[in-house]
Amino acid sequence: MLQSIVHVCLAGLSQGMFIWLVASGLTLIFGVLGVLNFAHGAFYMLGAYFCYTVLASLGDNFWLGLIFGPLFVCAVGYFVERYFLRYVYHLDLPYQLLLTFAFVLIFDDLVKIVWGAGSIGSPTVPGLGGSVSILGRMFPTYSLFIIAVGPLVALGLWAALERTWAGRVIRAASSDREMAAALGAKVPLIFTGVFVFGTWLGALGGGLAVPYVGLLTPGMGEAVIIEAFVVAVIGGLGSLKGAFLGALIIGLLSSFGTRFLPTFDMFLTFILMALVLLWRPQGFFGEASR
Amino acid sequence: MSKKGLTRRQFVKAGLLTGTGAALGVGVLKPTGLWAAPAKIKGPVKVGYQAIMSGTLAGYGEFHKMGVVMAMEEINKAGGIAGVPLEVEFRDSTLKKPQAIQNARYFVDSWGADFLAGVDSSGQALALAPVMAQLGKPLMVTHAATEKLTEIEVYKKGIKEIFRICTPTYQDGNAAAFVAQGLPAKKWATISPKYEYGYTCWNMFKDTLGKLKPGVEFVAESWAPFGTTDFRPHINTILDAKPDGLYSVEWAGELITMIKQANQAGLFKKIKHIMLPVGAAMDVLEGLGAEMPDGVWISGRYFFMFPNDQRNIDWVARFRKRWNHYPAYVSETGYSAMYAYKQAVEAAGSKESNAVIGALEGMKMGSPAGERVFRKQDHQAMYEVPWGLTTTNPKYPFKVMGKQVIIPPSEFFNRPPFEGPNTHPPFKG
Numbered sequence: 001m002l003q004s005i006v007h008v009c010l011a012g013l014s015q016g017m018f019i020w021l022v023a024s025g026l027t028l029i030f031g032v033l034g035v036l037n038f039a040h041g042a043f044y045m046l047g048a049y050f051c052y053t054v055l056a057s058l059g060d061n062f063w064l065g066l067i068f069g070p071l072f073v074c075a076v077g078y079f080v081e082r083y084f085l086r087y088v089y090h091l092d093l094p095y096q097l098l099l100t101f102a103f104v105l106i107f108d109d110l111v112k113i114v115w116g117a118g119s120i121g122s123p124t125v126p127g128l129g130g131s132v133s134i135l136g137r138m139f140p141t142y143s144l145f146i147i148a149v150g151p152l153v154a155l156g157l158w159a160a161l162e163r164t165w166a167g168r169v170i171r172a173a174s175s176d177r178e179m180a181a182a183l184g185a186k187v188p189l190i191f192t193g194v195f196v197f198g199t200w201l202g203a204l205g206g207g208l209a210v211p212y213v214g215l216l217t218p219g220m221g222e223a224v225i226i227e228a229f230v231v232a233v234i235g236g237l238g239s240l241k242g243a244f245l246g247a248l249i250i251g252l253l254s255s256f257g258t259r260f261l262p263t264f265d266m267f268l269t270f271i272l273m274a275l276v277l278l279w280r281p282q283g284f285f286g287e288a289s290r
Numbered sequence: 291m292s293k294k295g296l297t298r299r300q301f302v303k304a305g306l307l308t309g310t311g312a313a314l315g316v317g318v319l320k321p322t323g324l325w326a327a328p329a330k331i332k333g334p335v336k337v338g339y340q341a342i343m344s345g346t347l348a349g350y351g352e353f354h355k356m357g358v359v360m361a362m363e364e365i366n367k368a369g370g371i372a373g374v375p376l377e378v379e380f381r382d383s384t385l386k387k388p389q390a391i392q393n394a395r396y397f398v399d400s401w402g403a404d405f406l407a408g409v410d411s412s413g414q415a416l417a418l419a420p421v422m423a424q425l426g427k428p429l430m431v432t433h434a435a436t437e438k439l440t441e442i443e444v445y446k447k448g449i450k451e452i453f454r455i456c457t458p459t460y461q462d463g464n465a466a467a468f469v470a471q472g473l474p475a476k477k478w479a480t481i482s483p484k485y486e487y488g489y490t491c492w493n494m495f496k497d498t499l500g501k502l503k504p505g506v507e508f509v510a511e512s513w514a515p516f517g518t519t520d521f522r523p524h525i526n527t528i529l530d531a532k533p534d535g536l537y538s539v540e541w542a543g544e545l546i547t548m549i550k551q552a553n554q555a556g557l558f559k560k561i562k563h564i565m566l567p568v569g570a571a572m573d574v575l576e577g578l579g580a581e582m583p584d585g586v587w588i589s590g591r592y593f594f595m596f597p598n599d600q601r602n603i604d605w606v607a608r609f610r611k612r613w614n615h616y617p618a619y620v621s622e623t624g625y626s627a628m629y630a631y632k633q634a635v636e637a638a639g640s641k642e643s644n645a646v647i648g649a650l651e652g653m654k655m656g657s658p659a660g661e662r663v664f665r666k667q668d669h670q671a672m673y674e675v676p677w678g679l680t681t682t683n684p685k686y687p688f689k690v691m692g693k694q695v696i697i698p699p700s701e702f703f704n705r706p707p708f709e710g711p712n713t714h715p716p717f718k719g
Contacts, residue, residue, distance in 0.1 A: 004530050011522035018520075108344065118349030119543045121577035131554050137529065138556035143522075213519045214550035215577055217543050219345035223517040258512070258523035266484070266515050 014143035016251020017150025023228040025201030031238030038100035041221030042107035047203025070203035077199025236286025338397025343382035357621030361628035390414040412436035419443035422451040432623035440668040462567035463494025464702040475535030484513035535563040591619040605658040626657040
């Protein structure tokens, strides 16, 4: 029984950290730009495909793929923000949703044209492809790696936003666009930078998903983006702290639900979201009103 | 509009013929047989084909298309269907029921389809049955497998328009039980999809194996929702129950993910007998490559190595030449669906729905998968698909079937009237 609980816990943690990696970029973009980026799931998918292509063309080196793959997606993110998204910041939310959703459809079809509609199996990661025995049951080393990467990304983000000059400017621009601009901050440049960085986080999540999920398919971002949205809502839209906590809770809840309450596992997440919205509509760490 | 005109003209023509015949007297000109029917089929034979072409399962749509396009090219090069060309239009079915119904209506009402084919999801197939009855055009299902489609919609409710050319869940549930009967495993468990297809297969497997081998136990079930990317909690559930056999109708990408994660969790070292009713799909075998363990029981709706006859060998060679790919099972069922319509139209001498439905009922046809017979009562095609053990073969970059077992469809297909004694296997006498 202990063996089972420990393993369910570990599976939940790795699942949660994985959702966090995707949700972090989404939350950052919403927090600073105020845009609900539906295309984030598409960036995640592109991240996976670019990482795969880089690693396949550089002799199956996963780490090179993970370093260079997301950079291509950043270029795509720059293009999207600079030439499209920038023109709808001042419009209502539905316009932003429509535009970013359009990109989801475009990228899904582009992936089908470039990489084919079928699924692509991924190689295992050298050094992290095996399993370790924990209490007599095997657990994948790669999942332990994901459990470690999640908090590192969280720490890095926190340090960058709270402890650096650039982070201070970003926080200033997000709390009052006009005032920051009046004080000399180049707000459009900051917005582009944050969007590209958020895109990079999503693409990194996609790249890390390649060995985790084990295959690439067009539309692979759709399931993930829904979980990431739930996490962002529970944590408080725009709050990185909230997204981290939300991802942990959702990961553990779905893992324990599958094992011990299998009839309800699909509802648990949404029941939690409904309860949070009733009890604290702004989420765990959200501000009462923006 | 034009359809109306055509019917009226045919009606007038038939009336004239009959009139002339009557005037000339019986025996001089008898308006029967070829005379009464239009002498030749007018216009192309149009088939509306829908399959999933977007999202994570988009690869299946491509596989359908490869088979159908190849059939169309071959048929038209050889003179078409009864002298007129075959035309096919494809539409993305997604996995949503309203989309499938909308596609069917578009095909018939706007595009002027004579026949429909395709459909991957069991839920969509069941939703389409009453719509097809209303539209009055045949639909040849090439992938959706639920037995309820043919047992209830066709047999019980009498919806004549539905046919199925692929093996139904009998292959996944009943035939699997016949194979499992011969294995030493006594305790079985499942990880299967949390929807209609998963439930119906596992219940059938339990039911049939329980009758074939009294004393087997079914110790755990874990249901994975559509879109699952993390099977670890499910694998934990199964390992906790300590079964000696695992049965799973996970399919496509999710099956690939499950096998990889089960490998990492050491599941195949703990559980010796694995049965994957749709594990012989090409996307799964190619996606897993060497990561598919040896000695796993797999099956599907068709496997390119069976039957080992000239017709199939030639077809696989032509298919590889055309697409640079081994044929997936939906490529074969899509391909053969076109030939089924060709044979039925030519036998009926008409593309009119009732005539074609009549020709299809009980029709025997040769196909790459071997000889098929459409059972008259439920419109289900009966043909052989092997169950086999995975093995490494240096000729292929993926695992293939080594040892193969064939169970005759007459022994494991449920029989009409589908209720009461001796309608479910094992059959007496």
